[in-house]
Structures are given as structure tokens and as C-alpha cells.
Amino acid sequence: MSRIILEIKDFSMVFGGLRAVDHVNIHINDGEIVALIGPNGAGKTTLFNCVTGVYKPSEGDIAVSNPESKVIRTNGMKPNNITELGLARTFQNIRLFSSMTALENVMIGRHPKLQAGIFGAIFRDKSTRTEEKQVVEDSLVILKKLGLKQYANEPASSLSYGAQRRLEIARAMATEPQLLLLDEPAAGMNPQETKELDDTITRIRDKEGITILLIEHDMSLVMSLSERIYVLDYGKLIAEGSPDEVKANPAVIKAYLGE
Template sequence: MENKTLLMQVNDISIVFGGLRAVSNFSCFINKGELIGLIGPNGAGKTTVFNMLSGIYTPTEGSIDFWDKKRKVHSVEKLSSDKLNRIGISRTFQNIRLFGNLSAEENVLIALHGRRKVNPFDVVLRTRRFYKDEQRMREKTADLLHLFKIAEKKDELAKNLPYGEQRKLEICRALAAKPQLLLLDEPAAGMNPQETAELMDLIAFIRKEFEVTILLIEHDMNLVMGICKRLIVLDYGRIIAEGEPEAIQKNPAVIKAYLGGEAVHA
């Protein structure tokens, strides 16, 4: 049996909004290097789960453990998004959250800010170390933008980029923080079929090139079935199925809840 390294363990997390139990007893494990899909019908609670995993919501019940690069375990259910980012968890959003009035380059540079190797003294006096670090950050940004094929747009305002390139820029910015776990919330939303196919290849490449673990929410079943090795299916805030895509395609509970009684076709 293949040895696997546990990266995140989610233990029976639930959240209640005004008496409504939006997610109930959600548990899962994520191993290092996996690419997992979280799917389900609209309103199933997928983004709510993401918000709990990324520090936006605090679970009403349950716990979330995360192992950083040094294999130190963190109880992350009450940590803020910026603290999660520092220990290795980054995410994108269903509704793109870029700094629209800043350039593509500046959006990525901001994400790299937490990894600067200078102190306030260097910044105030503009020391040699400051300029060397500034150059390092710009080179790293250029490499990321090139990887996502938007390097020639580095000086354009983010709000002026085509929708598909805004999506790419958001993922690029999330990767700038060098996460161990990357949470992608509907990365193909609003993309045409060609852009979605390119994105599918890019996500697979990112996983291998950056050695990053990926959990994604996606409605495009071709994308999910094409790249995910394991799927978790939610309905009304509860897990109704989990397993390999081939098994999920044939699962009666999934067919009933997610597809209205029709089989899933990749």
C-alpha cells in the first residue's frame, strides 16, 4: 500500500446561521499531493465548507488540524485567513477578488509581501538588501505570470483583463504564497470550453510543478472527472458520498441529489 502523508484532518465541523444548520458533521482527510473535488448541487454547502477551511467562518462545532512543512500540527478552525496563509493554506473565490485598480504585476507582488526578507530598517533607508529583495520579488512575479501565459499583461489593470485571465491571475496570486494546500472555488466559472480545457491542463501542471495539494469546488463535470482522483459529494450540508470519480458517477444518492436522476457523464 502506498505511503501517504496526512496534510489536513477535518473532524465533524458544523456551522449554524440563525438557527439554520448550513453544514452538519463534515469530516474528511486530505493527503499531501492529492487533487480532490468537492461537488454537490447549488446550496449544498460547498463554499461554506471552504469558508471554514480558509478562516472566513469559524465552525460552530468540530475541529480542523493542518500539518505545515515542518510537520507541526496547527488547530486552524479559529485562525484568521492571513495566519492560515502564512502556515500554507491559500484559496481563490467564486467571485473574483482582485485589486482591480492595480496592475497584474502589483496583484502578485502584494501576495509575495509576506515572504519579504527585509526588516523595517531596510525599507526606510532603502538599503542594498531592500533593492535586492525587491528584484527577487519582481523576478518571482514574472516567472508566475509567464507560467500562466499573462506575462505580457503585467502592466494592465486587473479589472481590464478578460475574465478568463482574471481567473488565472487570481490562481497565480494564490500560488505566490507558496501554499501546501490550495483551495480553488469554481476556478472554471465563466470560462468558455477552450479556456476550461486549458485550465484543466494548468491545474494538473500546477499540482506537479509546485508540489501543491489541491481541493476544488467545480460545477463543470468534465473538469472534475478529468483531473480529480477523489470526490466528496455534499447535499444539504452533509456528505452523501465519497470516492473515485468512476464510483461517484454510478452512486444512486449522487444521481438523485446532484443530477436529478440522470447518470453523470464525464
């Protein structure tokens, strides 16, 4: 039995009178690719926001275990501290630092891993310089992995849509996550780009050993990529299982197609 990286227990999120997420239980094992699907407004992105600390969960527990199998409850922790536990995410609507170059966007992701303080920056001692060089090299390696190396010095805003999406993944990878949360990574992509994304995500899991949790509406991508699927509808978990099980589940068909 492999280690559980993320465990969400009896978790709810309430906005005023609305239960956006209602008593949901989810667990992600180390090394899996898991998809979270459901109709619009089902609470998928809300769940991501709670897991990454953007929102504070109303009820329940969210726990992350680090590589030493130490379990840490993350409810109410600040997003930057959750990132340090090895969670990274992308957004449905792209949120790059648009006035920075592609390389700088990735370098920013290395931020918490660096030591150099302000005095190092002024006096530029040897350790600062080696560290800076290392960051640039590491960031270029990450860009290369996602096929973005030729855009390194372009401003992020000038990249094509597909490239911007990949840059978001690159920036998330720069934080050296154990779990990568992708919010609709294929949204707005053409079939060719979606195919490449499929390969990229598989490669990230196989080569880098990063566990993946993704929200996606493109069913062919979800079915080909994921090993397990959770289905949310109106904040409730209505199904869970392998792609084939989920496809055959009457509750899922009802949620998507109506009666």
C-alpha cells in the same frame, strides 16, 4: 501512506437556525487533486470559508499539517495566519485588487515572505533593494507559468475574464501554498479556456507539487482532473470516492437529478 495535509473532523457550521455544513469529515493527502461537488447551496463555499479562516467554525476540528508533519488546529485562527501555514484560495466571484496591476497583485501575495520594514523602504539599503528585485523576478516567473507575463503591467480590471481567473490562481500561488483551494475556477469559461485550465491545474500539481482542492460544477472537468471526489448535499456528506465510484452512486444521482 502519504501525509495528510488537511483534516476536517466532525465539522459543522451553523448560521442562526441553519446548518450549512453538518458533521462533515474530509481529509486531503499530500499531492492529491480532490474535488468537492454538490448542488447549489450544499455548503461547499462555507466549508472553504471556514478552512481559510473567513468564518469561525461552529463545531468540530480543522487541522493543517505543515511540511514537518506538525499538526496545527486552525479553528478560530486569523486568515493571514492560516495563509502562512500554506493554504491559499481563489474566489467564486473574482476578488482581485482591481486598481493594481497584474504584477502588483502577485507581488502582494509575496507579502508575508518579505522582511523589509518601513525603514528599509525609506533608506533603500542594499538588502531591501535585492529583496525587491527578487520579488519582482519571482512574481514574473509565476505570471509566466500561468501565461500572463504579457499582462504584467496592465491593471487587473482590464484583463479578460479568463485571464482574471488565472491571475487569481497566480496570486494564490505567490503565497507558496502547500494546498490550493479553488472555488469554481472554471465558472464562466468557454470550453477552450476550461481545457487550458485543466492542463494548468494538472501542471501546478505535477510541477510545483501543490495539492489541490477544488469546488466545481463543470462535471467533465471534475471527472478528468480529480483523483477523489467528495459530494455534499444540504450540508451533509453523501458520497466519497473515485470519479467512477461517485458517478455510479445512487445517492449522488438522486441529489443531482431528484427521484
